[in-house]
Amino acid sequence: MRKKITNVTIHSIVQKPYKGELIIEDGKIAEVGKTCSQTVDEVIDGKGGLCFPGFIDAHSHIGLNAEGYGFEYDDVNEMTNPVTPEVRTEDAFVPTDAALKESALGGVLVHCVLTGSANPVGGLAFIVRHTPSNLTGDKVVQRDVGLKMATGENPKRVYGAKNQMPVTRMGTAAVIRKYLQDGKNYIEKKAKAEKEKKPFFETDLKLEIAEKVLKKIIPVRIHCHRSEDMLTAIRIKEEFGIRMVIEHATEYLKVREEIKKSGVPVILGPFMSCRPKVELKDMTYKTYKGALEDGVLMACMSDHPVFPSQVLRLQAGMAVAYGADEEGMFRALTIMPAQILGIDQDFGSIEKGKQASLCIWDGHPFDARSRVIWNDQDSWTAL
Amino acid sequence: MLIVKGAQIWKDRGLKRLDFSVEGGKLSGFSPSLLPGPHDEVLNLSGHYVYPGLIDPHTHVGLLEEETGNFAGDDVNETTSPATPGVRAIDGINPMDAGIRNARNYGVTTVCVMPGSANVIGGEGVVIKTAGKSVDGMVVSSARKIVKMAFGRNITWTWSKKEKYPSTRLAVGAVLREKLNAAKNYMANPERVCTYEMEVLANLLKKEAIARIHVANLEDIETIARIAREFDFDYVLDHATALHTNVEFAKTLKVPVILGPLNVAGKSFQSYDVTFASVKILLEAGLLVSVMSDAPVIPLNLVRLQLFLVDRYRLDRSDILDLFTENPAKTLGIEKQTGSLGIGKDADFIVLDGDIFDYRSRIRSTYINGNAVGGEDYEMDS
Numbered sequence: 109m110r111k112k113i114t115n116v117t118i119h120s121i122v123q124k125p126y127k128g129e130l131i132i133e134d135g136k137i138a139e140v141g142k143t144c145s146q147t148v149d150e151v152i153d154g155k156g157g158l159c160f161p162g163f164i165d166a167h168s169h170i171g172l173n174a175e176g177y178g179f180e181y182d183d184v185n186e187m188t189n190p191v192t193p194e195v196r197t198e199d200a201f202v203p204t205d206a207a208l209k210e211s212a213l214g215g216v217l218v219h220c221v222l223t224g225s226a227n228p229v230g231g232l233a234f235i236v237r238h239t240p241s242n243l244t245g246d247k248v249v250q251r252d253v254g255l256k257m258a259t260g261e262n263p264k265r266v267y268g269a270k271n272q273m274p275v276t277r278m279g280t281a282a283v284i285r286k287y288l289q290d291g292k293n294y295i296e297k298k299a300k301a302e303k304e305k306k307p308f309f310e311t312d313l314k315l316e317i318a319e320k321v322l323k324k325i326i327p328v329r330i331h332c333h334r335s336e337d338m339l340t341a342i343r344i345k346e347e348f349g350i351r352m353v354i355e356h357a358t359e360y361l362k363v364r365e366e367i368k369k370s371g372v373p374v375i376l377g378p379f380m381s382c383r384p385k386v387e388l389k390d391m392t393y394k395t396y397k398g399a400l401e402d403g404v405l406m407a408c409m410s411d412h413p414v415f416p417s418q419v420l421r422l423q424a425g426m427a428v429a430y431g432a433d434e435e436g437m438f439r440a441l442t443i444m445p446a447q448i449l450g451i452d453q454d455f456g457s458i459e460k461g462k463q464a465s466l467c468i469w470d471g472h473p474f475d476a477r478s479r480v481i482w483n484d485q486d487s488w489t490a491l
Numbered sequence: 492m493l494i495v496k497g498a499q500i501w502k503d504r505g506l507k508r509l510d511f512s513v514e515g516g517k518l519s520g521f522s523p524s525l526l527p528g529p530h531d532e533v534l535n536l537s538g539h540y541v542y543p544g545l546i547d548p549h550t551h552v553g554l555l556e557e558e559t560g561n562f563a564g565d566d567v568n569e570t571t572s573p574a575t576p577g578v579r580a581i582d583g584i585n586p587m588d589a590g591i592r593n594a595r596n597y598g599v600t601t602v603c604v605m606p607g608s609a610n611v612i613g614g615e616g617v618v619i620k621t622a623g624k625s626v627d628g629m630v631v632s633s634a635r636k637i638v639k640m641a642f643g644r645n646i647t648w649t650w651s652k653k654e655k656y657p658s659t660r661l662a663v664g665a666v667l668r669e670k671l672n673a674a675k676n677y678m679a680n681p682e683r684v685c686t687y688e689m690e691v692l693a694n695l696l697k698k699e700a701i702a703r704i705h706v707a708n709l710e711d712i713e714t715i716a717r718i719a720r721e722f723d724f725d726y727v728l729d730h731a732t733a734l735h736t737n738v739e740f741a742k743t744l745k746v747p748v749i750l751g752p753l754n755v756a757g758k759s760f761q762s763y764d765v766t767f768a769s770v771k772i773l774l775e776a777g778l779l780v781s782v783m784s785d786a787p788v789i790p791l792n793l794v795r796l797q798l799f800l801v802d803r804y805r806l807d808r809s810d811i812l813d814l815f816t817e818n819p820a821k822t823l824g825i826e827k828q829t830g831s832l833g834i835g836k837d838a839d840f841i842v843l844d845g846d847i848f849d850y851r852s853r854i855r856s857t858y859i860n861g862n863a864v865g866g867e868d869y870e871m872d873s
Contacts, residue, residue, distance in 0.1 A: 172661075180644055188656040194669065199714045200660035223661060231661055243740055244713050270654075309679035313665075313672050 116154030120458035132464040162217025162465035166445035167409035174202040185224035193317040195231035214418035225331040226266040228283040230256035258331035291318025327351035333358040333387035373405035378415035380423040396427035400436040407445035425474030497537030504809035513838040516860035544600025544839035548819035549783035553584035568609035577688040578614035594621040594791040595865035600839040608641035608705035609649040611666040622864035635824035636700035642711040702726040707761035735769040747779040747822040781819040
């Protein structure tokens with residue numbers, strides 16, 4: 109089954125926009141350009157719309173707090189232990205969460221779903237894409253893609269209330285360090301058993317995940333708002349030689365040189381919100397502009413349901429209003445989150461061979477009045 | 492030898508006019524006409540209908556007793572740890588429970604009794620016949636070993652109230668993975684010290700036991716399937732309330748399902764999808780389907796109500812009766828012993844004064860291992 113989309117302006121992200129066509133075969137982009145020559149089974153007239161890659165929301169809790177169900181479906185934070193690397197968002201994800209369909213209406217077709225930020229060591233994230241199926245399995249792009257960690261006010265508020273470590277920022281860092289050091293010791297213990305050709309029967313599922321982090325197979329995705337928390341995170345990264353992504357990075361502008369030097373990508377947001385916590389005091393849309401100017405790898409997050417994924421694009425639009433480069437903000441919704449998540453071979457731009465994760469818009473996505481009129485997954489269309 | 496004469500009997504997927512004999516608690520012969528010898532006892536059931544005794548593969552009778560109040564007879568959930576593989580249902584069953592009396596009086600001759608669904612790993616279940624004073628004498632020994640488990644919101648309700656792990660569905664799968672990993676370590680350790688908990692889980696990993704997993708929502712069924720692939724064990728889906736909402740997925744699982752209780756109110760979001768249609772849909776998908784009462788959720792004197800309501804979907808009546816007899820027998824691994832009428836099988840049968848699908852037909856007597864143990868009128872007598 110080959111489908112051709114014609115009569116659209118293609119916003120490929122990797123090239124300047126142009127009027128063109130593209131061909132979809134087996135869910136992939138088989139051809140894209142000003143004109144496409146292959147014969148097809150179906151032609152979709154884009155009616156002069158704008159064709160964008162599906163936006164990627166690199167930090168979300170979508171599906172963990174299915175909308176309209178209340179506390180029964182609240183599975184964001186396992187707040188019973190500060191170290192829960194073994195918990196998986198895939199296990200708690202509700203694929204019928206109404207927010208997934210709504211997000212698609214806002215052009216967001218890929219989500220990285222993380223645990224919340226109550227625990228210094230939170231759990232494993234996974235990546236889903238929008239499909240009409242009611243199965244999680246049909247939505248999975250990649251599982252176990254990063255280990256969530258958290259610093260700042262949230263862990264010390266949650267465990268402070270229980271009078272349990274950590275009650276301070278010092279304590280949070282110590283909990284994280286201990287976990288990673290336990291992981292190092294575990295790797296050595298396994299290596300020793302292997303060297304001595306002895307059977308190993310102390311497999312520890314929590315520390316298996318630390319091993320993946322320490323061997324740089326998966327990154328740490330660390331929640332930080334304040335500048336000192338980001339510097340603590342970078343300090344831990346350097347100590348243990350691990351991969352890291354800083355999430356939120358609200359005070360990015362205060363430590364921009366240090367972050368740039370560390371090579372750590374940042375996922376910024378949600379800045380379209382109020383400031384209920386002290387650590388959000390200096391939140392500003394200007395952060396996007398700064399990060400783009402610095403040339404760091406950067407993505408724009410919704411933190412759904414903190415800020416609805418459906419209108420992620422409006423947050424990016426606000427960033428443009430505050431001076432960010434428009435083309436840069438499109439990259440922050442597409443190719444840059446794909447690179448941060450390690451899925452850029454399949455997602456994040458309109459290029460031959462990539463997944464046909466696509467939306468056609470009837471107007472500019474940063475204009476609140478614009479709508480998605482077609483996407484590659486749903487049978488409905490407003491074309 | 493007991494010779495039963497004159498009845499229409501349900502055998503080989505249909506009603507037939509056959510006499511049969513019972514010897515040593517087993518069915519020993521079938522024939523259009525059996526002639527009794529001088530020492531044989533004869534039971535004349537002309538005008539009556541004989542069916543295999545019904546099997547309920549998922550109950551808590553004897554553990555969650557009737558007529559005892561909220562505390563004294565409640566032994567269904569050991570809610571002190573989210574994983575209690577070391578507890579056994581057999582140790583909590585009171586054979587004198589009214590729920591078990593109800594079972595035999597209303598035609599249920601075999602039940603599987605299991606711990607409840609508050610824990611990820613609840614404990615060992617047991618299959619018993621429904622007559623006896625000592626539970627040891629009631630055990631159906633051919634049954635496969637059972638490890639009860641549960642997924643979804645019953646777990647998180649229980650443990651979030653206590654502010655203990657697992658308080659969310661993020662961690663429910665993690666509890667099971669952690670315990671199964673511990674069992675693998677245990678099995679690999681040549682110097683292991685025997686613990687009963689680990690032995691139970693080792694039985695599961697060796698496939699001597701089967702997991703019986705309480706689950707409602709489709710996403711939780713997916714998580715179970717993933718973990719079963721990771722650790723390679725056999726399982727049955729109990730309740731499986733939403734499984735029929737994706738038939739293609741259901742077919743890929745290739746596991747038995749035990750649906751029900753179906754005539755209940757949707758008191759939580761987990762029960763959104765509860766419908767009698769699920770039986771038809773999953774049968775047509777080719778799955779091994781049984782129906783449970785979850786007694787005392789639905790008391791066992793009302794088991795036939797579910798049969799009548801399934802019958803409204805105009806399925807083949809042999810298939811419907813199988814839901815309450817042969818299919819649960821196969822799921823429990825006792826099909827060679829009971830669940831149908833055949834030579835060498837336990838003489839577990841029920842005598843009705845009409846067709847079992849006619850709601851006016853009453854159970855006149857219930858036989859277990861060839862002994863008359865109950866019937867609807869027994870209850871009136873007692």
